[in-house]
Amino acid sequence: MTSLNRVTLKPGDTVGILGGGQLGRMLAMAAARLGLKTHIFSPDPDSPAFDVVQKATCAEYADVEALELFASDVDVITYEFENIPASAAMILAARRVVLPDPKVLETTQDRLAEKNFVQSLSIATAKYADVGSAAGLKAATAAIGLPAVLKTRRFGYDGKGQAMVREGYNADAIWSDLQTKSAILESFVPFEREISVIAARGADGEVVCYDVTENEHRDHILKFSHVPAKISEALAAQARDTATRIATALNYVGVLAVEMFVVPGSSGTTLMVNEIAPRVHNSGHWTLDGASISQFEQHIRAIAGWTLAHPIRHGEVTMTNLIGSDIDGYAQWLGKPGATVHLYGKGAARPGRKMGHVIEVKPAKPTGK
Numbered sequence: 001m002t003s004l005n006r007v008t009l010k011p012g013d014t015v016g017i018l019g020g021g022q023l024g025r026m027l028a029m030a031a032a033r034l035g036l037k038t039h040i041f042s043p044d045p046d047s048p049a050f051d052v053v054q055k056a057t058c059a060e061y062a063d064v065e066a067l068e069l070f071a072s073d074v075d076v077i078t079y080e081f082e083n084i085p086a087s088a089a090m091i092l093a094a095r096r097v098v099l100p101d102p103k104v105l106e107t108t109q110d111r112l113a114e115k116n117f118v119q120s121l122s123i124a125t126a127k128y129a130d131v132g133s134a135a136g137l138k139a140a141t142a143a144i145g146l147p148a149v150l151k152t153r154r155f156g157y158d159g160k161g162q163a164m165v166r167e168g169y170n171a172d173a174i175w176s177d178l179q180t181k182s183a184i185l186e187s188f189v190p191f192e193r194e195i196s197v198i199a200a201r202g203a204d205g206e207v208v209c210y211d212v213t214e215n216e217h218r219d220h221i222l223k224f225s226h227v228p229a230k231i232s233e234a235l236a237a238q239a240r241d242t243a244t245r246i247a248t249a250l251n252y253v254g255v256l257a258v259e260m261f262v263v264p265g266s267s268g269t270t271l272m273v274n275e276i277a278p279r280v281h282n283s284g285h286w287t288l289d290g291a292s293i294s295q296f297e298q299h300i301r302a303i304a305g306w307t308l309a310h311p312i313r314h315g316e317v318t319m320t321n322l323i324g325s326d327i328d329g330y331a332q333w334l335g336k337p338g339a340t341v342h343l344y345g346k347g348a349a350r351p352g353r354k355m356g357h358v359i360e361v362k363p364a365k366p367t368g369k
Helices: 022-033 048-052 064-072 086-093 103-108 111-120 134-145 169-179 233-249 295-304 324-329
Strands: 012-020 037-042 056-057 076-079 128-131 150-153 162-165 185-189 193-201 207-208 213-218 221-227 256-262 268-276 313-321 340-344 353-365
Touching: 012 022, 012 103, 012 295, 022 037, 022 048, 022 150, 022 295, 037 048, 037 064, 048 056, 056 064, 064 086, 076 207, 086 103, 111 128, 111 134, 111 185, 111 268, 111 324, 128 134, 134 150, 134 185, 150 169, 162 169, 193 233, 193 295, 221 295, 233 256, 233 268, 313 324, 324 353
Parallel strands: 012 037, 012 076, 037 056
Antiparallel strands: 128 185, 150 162, 150 185, 193 207, 193 213, 193 256, 213 221, 221 313, 256 268, 313 353, 340 353
């Protein structure tokens, strides 16, 4: 990071956040704890982040005038989700420092570009191929084998924008159902478990990683995160090193998550990178109550040009997502020892919608006599 796009905020300065969902909400709350103000920009009038800030702009990302006014009111800009339109990012970056740098999005918004980037670092991924048609899907499955997963190159999340491809598949039907012009086919990985590393990189290049998280999904949506992951310390160190290499190669500033598969094999257990999320991440929510410094504060520190914290985990931690109607049972968690409840203030509890989460901390047993 050069001095031309580096900032050092002071208490009272304003952080601009693109996106008004729960991640933006929690970033704003972390900034307030550090004496910083926040201004949320979101096209959704029901954004839950609007509830916790004094300044908010509700406008489309294509509204140039609104973007310019927003940029003039803040001291640095960040984002809570990676699918910011490139045109909006360019407009903002011409007026204020945007962190992480929008150039990162060129890599992480496109699954093919992301896979190529990861492999350029000699880091393992699943086998993959670019697919642009039903005929291209047939060629890709012949090269990669089955089963495999076909994914849109852009805008997929929580299982959306992807389809399993198995023996006897109908290429035309699968391609039509995906409703895209560009996709990537990835070989199915028979993984033992999925893990993630939440890493923060400061403007000075320092990288700090949280303990490795083990994740469980239900219907392609994260349901539980457990820390520490049930892997060897050697594998955990390799996972942290992988995240560090990725953050450094991207010249990243802020918090990112690197999702990986733990893959057993005849020559030993290995890691494969599945995905990079250039933002604070659901699998890092456990840090709110399970560590001395949350991923949200760490991100704010990084983009503010402040010293990164070196977090201490408080014990064994489990994060449970409250998805859809799960929110109706929030009261059962209120009196449970060691549990803290985080509700996002959203409206209708639609199926698959993340409404809140619960963090349970089991303190580490004291050592010694």
